[in-house]
């Protein structure tokens with residue numbers, strides 16, 4: 001069975017409604033992200049991607065070597081659905097007061113002419129900054145915003161592909177690594193769940209996998225003397241784990257202390273203040289901050 005995490009538009013609306021009340025600083029951002037996440041989830045339900053096949057022989061080598069199932073360049077993308085989503089995202093972003101609005105406006109007027117979306121989508125998958133550098137310079141726009149729009153457009157395909165691939169993980173022993181068993185990317189969030197269980201969530205394909213409770217996913221240390229966490233009394237559902245060895249941090253949701261539906265991409269957005277705090281304390285992350 002394919003492991004799927006289905007979130008309906010109603011789930012996202014409900015989660016946003018609660019967050020508007022408890023995190024008023026994010027109200028404006030939530031307007032954009034509510035639309036973005038709802039559209040991404042409904043796009044994911046509509047796209048049709050041929051599942052990636054991995055032979056038994058390939059799979060046994062990957063398991064033995066602790067290699068992820070694929071690398072990010074191998075994700076299958078529904079190009080037409082991604083292009084449609086790109087236009088939708090630009091339109092939604094032009095209506096916000098955020099800095100990304102100016103970039104979105106310029107992109108809207110170049111969509112038919114100068115913009116090679118397929119190359120940009122490939123650039124995201126291959127981790128190639130070149131096409132973003134070039135397009136941002138040519139159009140006079142923010143490179144990071146362009147990359148965020150491009151990634152957000154292919155995200156439904158990437159997530160669906162990861163769900164399809166997760167069947168192969170059922171045959172493996174628990175992965176326990178700090179990188180994603182599907183695509184090898186670093187985690188964006190960690191979750192503390194019932195009975196001391198901990199999971200990590202991939203910053204690229206959003207696959208969730210169980211790990212041991214005390215360890216740094218970035219350098220693998222298990223030394224509890226150098227692994228710390230901070231949290232705020234007002235936000236008991238969040239912890240930020242820091243590592244003195246590699247100076248990285250990971251935002252963590254303690255689901256026992258969260259009396260609401262947890263939609264991880266939304267939690268990532270409304271915890272930007274924790275990214276700032278961790279950065280101020282001298283810790284860095286391995287994923288781009290939300291826009």
Ligand SMILES: [Zn+2]
Pocket residue numbers: 162180181182183184185202203204205206207
């Ligand atoms: Zn992944």
Ligand SMILES: [Zn+2]
Pocket residue numbers: 216217218219220221243244245246247248
């Ligand atoms: Zn570390």
